Amino acid sequence: MDGAEALALEDERTALFDAIRSDLLDEYRQNHDWPWIIGYSGGKDSTLVTHLVFEMLLSLPPSQRSRPVHIVANDTLVESPLVVQHIIESIEEIKNAANAFGLPIITKITRPAPDQSFWVNLIGRGYPSPNRSFRWCTDRMKILPTSRYIKSQVDAAGQVILLLGVRRSESSTRAASVGRYDNGERLNKHNDLVGCMVFRPIVELHTDDVWEFLALNEPPWGGSHLKLIGLYRNASGGECPVVTSKDDAPSCGTTSSRFGCWTCTVVEKDRSLEGFVESGYAEFTPLLDFRDWLASIRNDKERRQARRRDGRITITEGGTFIPGPFTLQTRAEIFERLRNLEAETGQRLISDEEVDLIHQLWSEEIADHGKARSLNVREVVKGK
Numbered sequence: 001m002d003g004a005e006a007l008a009l010e011d012e013r014t015a016l017f018d019a020i021r022s023d024l025l026d027e028y029r030q031n032h033d034w035p036w037i038i039g040y041s042g043g044k045d046s047t048l049v050t051h052l053v054f055e056m057l058l059s060l061p062p063s064q065r066s067r068p069v070h071i072v073a074n075d076t077l078v079e080s081p082l083v084v085q086h087i088i089e090s091i092e093e094i095k096n097a098a099n100a101f102g103l104p105i106i107t108k109i110t111r112p113a114p115d116q117s118f119w120v121n122l123i124g125r126g127y128p129s130p131n132r133s134f135r136w137c138t139d140r141m142k143i144l145p146t147s148r149y150i151k152s153q154v155d156a157a158g159q160v161i162l163l164l165g166v167r168r169s170e171s172s173t174r175a176a177s178v179g180r181y182d183n184g185e186r187l188n189k190h191n192d193l194v195g196c197m198v199f200r201p202i203v204e205l206h207t208d209d210v211w212e213f214l215a216l217n218e219p220p221w222g223g224s225h226l227k228l229i230g231l232y233r234n235a236s237g238g239e240c241p242v243v244t245s246k247d248d249a250p251s252c253g254t255t256s257s258r259f260g261c262w263t264c265t266v267v268e269k270d271r272s273l274e275g276f277v278e279s280g281y282a283e284f285t286p287l288l289d290f291r292d293w294l295a296s297i298r299n300d301k302e303r304r305q306a307r308r309r310d311g312r313i314t315i316t317e318g319g320t321f322i323p324g325p326f327t328l329q330t331r332a333e334i335f336e337r338l339r340n341l342e343a344e345t346g347q348r349l350i351s352d353e354e355v356d357l358i359h360q361l362w363s364e365e366i367a368d369h370g371k372a373r374s375l376n377v378r379e380v381v382k383g384k
């Protein structure tokens, strides 16, 4: 690129960002009091949206900062360790700075209900590690916690505007999902959430535009975007964005996921954790090995019960037998290995509440099996 071309590109970028800023300001000043909710994943795109909104609020006199802005992140409880640390720290920085500046910002980290966590479903109920055809995790661990929060705000305010950092050029999947929201207006109805309008202020930006902005501008809440840039440098692949509907879900747990769960067996290989390990975070190697082991036992028939949890046997129309959940022995083995992993890495990977729920589910299942067995015996005796 020669000097003239570089200057033209710079002018184009400046115009793009000016247009985004004026869009944000215009929407914020609309004559209603619907709160804004920013879906914050800690990744580059939602960080940029948060940055621009924070700056816009700062630019307004206090009397005009009337609309509350919620910044909502989700922690699946099995996020990649460095990523969850970044989310928690950055949300804390944003909250402190917003308080200091008197901005109407409310921060929130949503989490799955303990009963629906990864470990309770995998070890407690024996759900096989998620894969493409049985991806039970995204709904329970990502969509529901965020949706619950959005719905609570809809209940309180009647309507909300959800700001998402989606970009058309991020990937073909994203382009398709953006297309579903595209009615030519600034605000589009959310496909699943009633009372929620979607606003995608940076939809037309390209990846380079985002990086250049983050590299050249310090966050208005203090610190620097270098930590975030470092996270991307250390991991490989793309981005696992905020997921609020099944239409967004294909981008979660794909080979390009960067900010996904460290336990993700939907991907062939965990590119994100692998990237961290390659960049010197050797302490994540045991997590990576554990994830690979989980993926490897998924289709081992010896480790799966014949019947599903509701007692049915599943045979597809084509005659293929689909095994049920992991056997209790395998669940106990996963649990023991997880505890050993905690001891090895010095990290807390499962909470006491989850452990209690797992034990409760096991006891209920053992009691149910006992009842079923005694019924079978009576039936055999009757049949004689």
Ligand code: SF4
Pocket (backbone or CB within 6 Å): 076, 130, 135, 137, 138, 141, 142, 240, 252, 253, 257, 260, 261, 263, 264, 265, 266, 267
């Ligand atoms: S990153 Fe993987 S394990 Fe986590 S919710 Fe998405 S598909 Fe499921």
